[in-house]
Amino acid sequence: MLLIPCPWCGERDEQEFSYGGEADIARPLDPDALSDDDWADYLFMRTNTKGDFLERWNHASGCRRWFNARRNTVTHRIESVYKMAQKP
Amino acid sequence: MSSKYSIFSLARNAINHHRGWQRVWRSPEPKPAYDVIIIGGGGHGLATAYYLAKEHGISNTAVLEKGWIGGGNTGRNTTIIRSNYLWDESARMYDKSLRLYENLSQDLNFNIMLSQRGVLNLAHNLGDLREISRRVNAIRLNGIDSEILDTAQVQAMVPILDCSTNARYPILGASLQRRGGVARHDGVAWGFARAADVRGVDILQNCEVTAILRDGGKVTGVETSRGIIKAGKVAIVTAGHASVLADMAGFRLPIESHPLQAMVSEPIKPILDCVVMSGAVHAYISQSDRGEMVMGAGIDHFVSYAQRGSLSVVEQQMAAVTRLMPILSRLRLMRQWAGIVDTCPDASPIVSKTPVQGLYVNGGWGTGGFKATPGSGWVFAHTIAQDRPHELNAPFSLERFTTGALIDEHGAAAVAPH
Numbered sequence: 284m285l286l287i288p289c290p291w292c293g294e295r296d297e298q299e300f301s302y303g304g305e306a307d308i309a310r311p312l313d314p315d316a317l318s319d320d321d322w323a324d325y326l327f328m329r330t331n332t333k334g335d336f337l338e339r340w341n342h343a344s345g346c347r348r349w350f351n352a353r354r355n356t357v358t359h360r361i362e363s364v365y366k367m368a369q370k371p
Numbered sequence: 372m373s374s375k376y377s378i379f380s381l382a383r384n385a386i387n388h389h390r391g392w393q394r395v396w397r398s399p400e401p402k403p404a405y406d407v408i409i410i411g412g413g414g415h416g417l418a419t420a421y422y423l424a425k426e427h428g429i430s431n432t433a434v435l436e437k438g439w440i441g442g443g444n445t446g447r448n449t450t451i452i453r454s455n456y457l458w459d460e461s462a463r464m465y466d467k468s469l470r471l472y473e474n475l476s477q478d479l480n481f482n483i484m485l486s487q488r489g490v491l492n493l494a495h496n497l498g499d500l501r502e503i504s505r506r507v508n509a510i511r512l513n514g515i516d517s518e519i520l521d522t523a524q525v526q527a528m529v530p531i532l533d534c535s536t537n538a539r540y541p542i543l544g545a546s547l548q549r550r551g552g553v554a555r556h557d558g559v560a561w562g563f564a565r566a567a568d569v570r571g572v573d574i575l576q577n578c579e580v581t582a583i584l585r586d587g588g589k590v591t592g593v594e595t596s597r598g599i600i601k602a603g604k605v606a607i608v609t610a611g612h613a614s615v616l617a618d619m620a621g622f623r624l625p626i627e628s629h630p631l632q633a634m635v636s637e638p639i640k641p642i643l644d645c646v647v648m649s650g651a652v653h654a655y656i657s658q659s660d661r662g663e664m665v666m667g668a669g670i671d672h673f674v675s676y677a678q679r680g681s682l683s684v685v686e687q688q689m690a691a692v693t694r695l696m697p698i699l700s701r702l703r704l705m706r707q708w709a710g711i712v713d714t715c716p717d718a719s720p721i722v723s724k725t726p727v728q729g730l731y732v733n734g735g736w737g738t739g740g741f742k743a744t745p746g747s748g749w750v751f752a753h754t755i756a757q758d759r760p761h762e763l764n765a766p767f768s769l770e771r772f773t774t775g776a777l778i779d780e781h782g783a784a785a786v787a788p789h
Contacts, residue, residue, distance in 0.1 A: 284681045284682050284683065285673070285681065297681055298683050302672040302673050304627065304674070305627075305674075319773045320773055322773075323773040324623070326772075327625035327716050328623040328625050328772070329614070329623070329624075329625060329626065330614070330618075330623065331624070331626055331627050331628055331674060332674075333615050333628075333676045336674060338673070338674065356628075356675050356676050356677070357675075357676050357677055358677065359675065359677055
């Protein structure tokens with residue numbers, strides 16, 4: 284069970300959050316110029332890191348704001364949280 | 372080498388007080404090179420090695436397993452087998468697997484304890500009922516057995532289900548695949564291991580792959596915890612670690628890894644003689660030969676390689692199960708565990724060639740790989756031996772994520788990732 288430190292609300296139970304998957308997947312700025320391979324990479328391919336992983340969370344049953352976390356996918360330890368568009 | 376199992380070998384060994392049984396497979400030292408290296412000694416990897424030897428005459432093969440064979444998801448699933456999938460591509464693949472299962476004990480000369488006791492998928496509302504009707508019709512059009520039961524028929528088949536009108540999860544009906552059921556998961560791994568070993572396959576346990584060696588876009592072998600092993604063909608069959616292995620070979624997969632939890636109760640007398648599934652509440656229930664109620668839950672939504680999940684998932688699943696079958700409410704759980712499932716965006720697997728020549732990948736089976744074990748091995752062996760997919764697994768290529776020809780099986784997979 285995760286205890287997630289929301290940057291706005293502090294430590295809260297995992298059940299208050301919804302998961303947003305891998306962080307920092309930028310939407311292509313010029314979609315028309317993209318090849319099918321580039322689209323596949325953007326839409327479907329994931330790094331799925333074993334170890335320290337940057338991911339998005341939404342405090343859905345709390346402040347309802349999005350933020351990023353650096354979490355270890357083997358130990359589940361949350362190393363740090365940071366606001367969207369910030370660096371970890 | 373193991374001799375053939377039969378009533379006579381049983382009698383002979385019984386006379387000798389069972390002291391004469393031989394090791395079921397060898398434990399050889401790695402050779403410097405093989406024709407084919409299979410990374411991953413789970414059911415799918417061992418089945419691949421077996422069918423490579425049996426169907427394609429390639430037995431100079433090594434199966435590399437970082438732990439012990441069948442110790443990953445093969446030994447962690449809820450042992451359910453069925454082929455009631457919606458789309459033609461999946462129906463063909465999973466029914467090929469079910470048909471292989473039906474003769475597997477004889478084929479392997481190893482009792483996998485297949486029990487075709489029937490698999491029920493419950494409908495709790497009108498939407499479920501319509502969806503089930505659509506699925507049953509689609510499945511029957513593919514020549515696979517499937518039928519619809521009404522509430523009274525469900526109640527007659529499973530007396531312990533709460534089919535009353537004021538139930539928390541009302542039961543309006545169910546789909547039933549009578550050929551579905553369960554098999555002994557360890558037996559499947561051990562049976563394939565023994566049969567592959569007899570045909571000359573080296574099963575190397577405690578042998579972890581640390582790098583995939585390449586030369587100019589072509590695979591040349593692997594670096595392992597037991598040294599470098601060369602091979603012209605390498606196959607990745609590492610459920611729960613497919614992305615890690617693909618990363619070693621320099622390409623990405625459309626896979627996310629999640630924990631999937633399951634649990635067993637204390638053993639009780641037989642009260643459930645079929646498999647009951649409910650997609651709406653993410654629960655699947657059967658009773659083992661030892662009397663334990665075997666129950667599977669939904670996945671944890673975050674990415675994980677930890678082989679453990681959160682308690683909230685277990686709580687939600689148990690809350691639903693005890694409402695479906697109130698008689699279970701005072702049972703205690705004996706064990707609870709998790710496996711790591713590699714899920715694809717369309718809830719269908721990848722059995723495919725890769726951007727690296729001579730490297731093949733079989734993974735992304737998500738929450739339902741056990742039922743596919745023999746079929747998966749059968750088509751993957753063909754893909755490796757011929758260097759092109761069989762028509763059964765051609766739709767499950769890695770290219771489908773570029774072409775857009777996805778095979779959306781979120782409904783049939785029963786445990787939706789999101």
